[in-house]
Amino acid sequence: MDSSLIFTIGNALRTWLEGLCRAHGVPTLVVDILAWGTGAVLVVVLGLLVALFVIWLERKVAGYIQTRLGPTRVGPVGIFQTAMDALKILQKEDIIPRGADYWLHLAGPVLYFTALVLGFAVIPWDVKATLAATVDLNVGLIYVIGVTSVGVLGVVMSGWGSNNKWSLLGAMRAAAQIISYDVPLLLALICVVMVAGTLSLTRIVELQGSAGILGWYVFKPYLWLPFIIFVICGTAEVNRTPFDIPEAESELVAGFHTEYSGMKFALFFLTEFDHMWFVGLLGATLFLGGWYSPLGAADPIPGFVWLMIKSFIFVLVLQWFRWTLPRLRVDQLMGLAWKFLIPAGFVALAIVCVAVLFI
Amino acid sequence: METRSDLRTEELLINMGPQHPSTHGVLRLVLTIDGERVVQAVPHIGYLHSSMEKIAEAKTYRQYMPFADRYDYLNAMGNELAYVRAVEKLCGIEVTPRCEYIRVIMAEMNRIASHLVYFGTLGLDTGSWSPFLYCFREREAIIQLFEDTSGQRLLYHYFRIGGLRNDLPSHFCDKLAEFLDYFPARINEYNDLLTNNIIFQRRMQGIGYLSPELCRRYSVTGPNIRGAGIPYDIRRVVGYSVYPELEFDIPTRPEGDAYARHLVRVEEMRQSVRILKQCLEKLPEGEINVKVPRRLKPVVGEVYERVESPRGELACYLISDGSEKPWRLHWRAPSFYNLQVLPELLKGAYVADTVAILGSIDIVLPDVDR
Numbered sequence: 001m002d003s004s005l006i007f008t009i010g011n012a013l014r015t016w017l018e019g020l021c022r023a024h025g026v027p028t029l030v031v032d033i034l035a036w037g038t039g040a041v042l043v044v045v046l047g048l049l050v051a052l053f054v055i056w057l058e059r060k061v062a063g064y065i066q067t068r069l070g071p072t073r074v075g076p077v078g079i080f081q082t083a084m085d086a087l088k089i090l091q092k093e094d095i096i097p098r099g100a101d102y103w104l105h106l107a108g109p110v111l112y113f114t115a116l117v118l119g120f121a122v123i124p125w126d127v128k129a130t131l132a133a134t135v136d137l138n139v140g141l142i143y144v145i146g147v148t149s150v151g152v153l154g155v156v157m158s159g160w161g162s163n164n165k166w167s168l169l170g171a172m173r174a175a176a177q178i179i180s181y182d183v184p185l186l187l188a189l190i191c192v193v194m195v196a197g198t199l200s201l202t203r204i205v206e207l208q209g210s211a212g213i214l215g216w217y218v219f220k221p222y223l224w225l226p227f228i229i230f231v232i233c234g235t236a237e238v239n240r241t242p243f244d245i246p247e248a249e250s251e252l253v254a255g256f257h258t259e260y261s262g263m264k265f266a267l268f269f270l271t272e273f274d275h276m277w278f279v280g281l282l283g284a285t286l287f288l289g290g291w292y293s294p295l296g297a298a299d300p301i302p303g304f305v306w307l308m309i310k311s312f313i314f315v316l317v318l319q320w321f322r323w324t325l326p327r328l329r330v331d332q333l334m335g336l337a338w339k340f341l342i343p344a345g346f347v348a349l350a351i352v353c354v355a356v357l358f359i
Numbered sequence: 360m361e362t363r364s365d366l367r368t369e370e371l372l373i374n375m376g377p378q379h380p381s382t383h384g385v386l387r388l389v390l391t392i393d394g395e396r397v398v399q400a401v402p403h404i405g406y407l408h409s410s411m412e413k414i415a416e417a418k419t420y421r422q423y424m425p426f427a428d429r430y431d432y433l434n435a436m437g438n439e440l441a442y443v444r445a446v447e448k449l450c451g452i453e454v455t456p457r458c459e460y461i462r463v464i465m466a467e468m469n470r471i472a473s474h475l476v477y478f479g480t481l482g483l484d485t486g487s488w489s490p491f492l493y494c495f496r497e498r499e500a501i502i503q504l505f506e507d508t509s510g511q512r513l514l515y516h517y518f519r520i521g522g523l524r525n526d527l528p529s530h531f532c533d534k535l536a537e538f539l540d541y542f543p544a545r546i547n548e549y550n551d552l553l554t555n556n557i558i559f560q561r562r563m564q565g566i567g568y569l570s571p572e573l574c575r576r577y578s579v580t581g582p583n584i585r586g587a588g589i590p591y592d593i594r595r596v597v598g599y600s601v602y603p604e605l606e607f608d609i610p611t612r613p614e615g616d617a618y619a620r621h622l623v624r625v626e627e628m629r630q631s632v633r634i635l636k637q638c639l640e641k642l643p644e645g646e647i648n649v650k651v652p653r654r655l656k657p658v659v660g661e662v663y664e665r666v667e668s669p670r671g672e673l674a675c676y677l678i679s680d681g682s683e684k685p686w687r688l689h690w691r692a693p694s695f696y697n698l699q700v701l702p703e704l705l706k707g708a709y710v711a712d713t714v715a716i717l718g719s720i721d722i723v724l725p726d727v728d729r
Contacts, residue, residue: 062488065489066488066492066493067492067493067496068492165371166373169395169710173395241486242558244486245711253380322488324552325486325487325556325558326485326553326556326558326559326562327485327487327558328558328561328562329561329562329709329712330709330710330711331395331709332558332561332562
């Protein structure tokens with residue numbers, strides 16, 4: 001079925017509902033808030049559902065890498081396992097340790113989750129005519145970097161508010177790590193922006209798609225270095241092995257979420273896996289041509305599906321990293337960022353400068 | 360308003376364990392840390408103390424056998440070997456050649472199993488999950504053979520004073536030969552996964568430096584001292600049982616760091632394979648048990664019998680007062696001595712190195728506390 005049909009129906013429904021509300025004298029502001037809010041809720045729900053799927057996928061991938069099967073019991077190939085886990089964790093007692101700062105302890109996971117979800121707002125899902133980004137900001141990329149960086153505040157809040165030294169250590173590591181890796185990540189993204197000449201994510205995708213599959217930025221040799229930097233920094237941003245030192249299980253017990261249980265813990269957990277998908281979406285948008293099909297314009301598969309496939313390639317690569325590599329030490333992690341990735345980022349920037357000028 | 364001079368830093372006292380995912384049991388380390396650096400580490404032991412030595416005074420020599428399994432649970436066969444050898448020396452019992460060979464086969468298989476657990480858990484300590492499951496896959500093959508032989512998977516109670524519980528099952532030698540054929544290739548696989556990984560190497564090299572001098576001062580033994588370049592192995596130094604008849608190398612590394620100890624253990628697995636292959640070739644036919652009096656009453660005296668456990672020099676010290684029960688039994692447990700050196704190794708290390716160094720020393724907590 002053509003995806004645009006679904007989206008057309010959706011749009012028609014929306015127009016009809018808006019008209020209905022207006023006709024009954026609902027103020028325009030409320031109608032707007034409702035309309036935008038529906039979109040936002042849909043994106044959040046999609047994010048949570050995908051997070052559940054990513055967790056299941058992770059367990060399956062881990063299983064096959066480790067010569068076992070992963071979940072098999074709940075539903076076909078264990079697909080409902082994580083849904084059941086989520087239901088279970090909802091019933092768990094919410095434990096706040098003695099001496100913890102109640103508000104910080106509460107605000108930590110909420111902020112962590114919110115910061116990530118805000119980032120989804122500007123991801124362009126499909127061609128403008130069918131399902132555009134929830135918001136098409138002309139400074140989309142800056143917005144993404146801005147809001148997702150706020151998440152580290154949530155980590156620091158929960159680490160400090162937990163009244164646990166392991167949490168504090170984990171939070172300090174997380175802060176140092178995310179701030180360090182934001183710099184090379186930004187350098188890599190600036191390269192993309194220089195080539196595209198725009199900060200709008202939708203526009204970046206459109207520019208890539210205009211020249212067929214070879215127009216995708218990942219196929220431009222002068223963007224290979226930024227792409228590699230992006231993948232490494234993306235892994236570090238989502239705190240995954242080999243960069244999972246903020247929650248290094250064997251060292252810090254569970255890092256900043258040691259003292260969390262129940263739904264607060266689930267928020268951390270879901271956010272982490274959602275974040276992985278988000279990095280995949282960002283990578284697919286910036287380097288892999290977003291919603292465009294590699295088969296050309298005649299491809300019947302909707303762009304949204306292609307975006308999902310591309311983002312899940314990133315997710316699978318990150319999972320493959322995790323189950324293969326050991327963890328770096330904290331000083332090596334910093335060394336990698338400041339001594340290698342940042343200089344490499346500047347080199348990439350120089351290369352892209354030359355390329356943009358002369359090609 | 361605060362001035363900058365009001366800002367101060369202080370050292371943080373932090374409890375690592377007894378409940379901690381990587382202290383390999385219930386070890387408690389009190390760490391004083393300055394940021395990510397360890398200033399001081401004090402191990403607190405005793406959480407698993409179970410009076411293993413005192414119990415011996417209330418049991419006859421035979422009754423104590425199952426207890427010998429239980430303190431270093433990763434090396435149950437090796438413990439039994441130390442104990443039966445001590446008692447047999449005390450009573451002047453000579454066991455049959457077949458029995459000696461089977462005992463060595465069991466001890467070496469257990470050494471491989473123990474090193475596999477070490478390998479896997481070191482992977483966990485350094486954040487790499489997969490080696491653990493691969494190692495346990497191979498360990499399972501060994502455990503299955505143990506189960507077929509003794510009926511038990513962890514605490515075998517297979518050795519008896521003057522012999523063994525039963526002879527090997529009929530398929531044992533073929534199964535073991537099959538395992539020995541594919542196992543060296545599997546070690547290469549693990550090395551590709553962990554040992555040769557650049558991240559792992561960078562993490563393990565240069566940390567937890569153990570000098571030969573330090574080894575002597577703390578009487579560190581086993582792969583730890585061999586990782587510091589000293590070829591000290593009881594199998595060669597004392598040459599007990601049939602080891603003098605077997606060809607094998609004592610792997611050593613000069614570096615003395617955690618990575619050197621790791622390489623020594625990996626190489627030891629290969630050497631154990633060599634030993635096992637020879638044992639299978641040389642395994643003589645014949646009886647496995649010799650006649651031992653029903654009431655075992657050794658003469659008054661004492662013995663100190665040493666064997667090489669996967670963790671180092673394991674010795675059983677027995678004093679007999681001529682009665683049916685030992686007057687005193689003491690285990691020279693290698694983990695206990697190796698753990699003593701930990702505070703020296705942890706000084707100035709990173710918090711992340713703490714678990715890696717602890718893993719590289721390879722202690723078993725019940726062996727420490729007994």
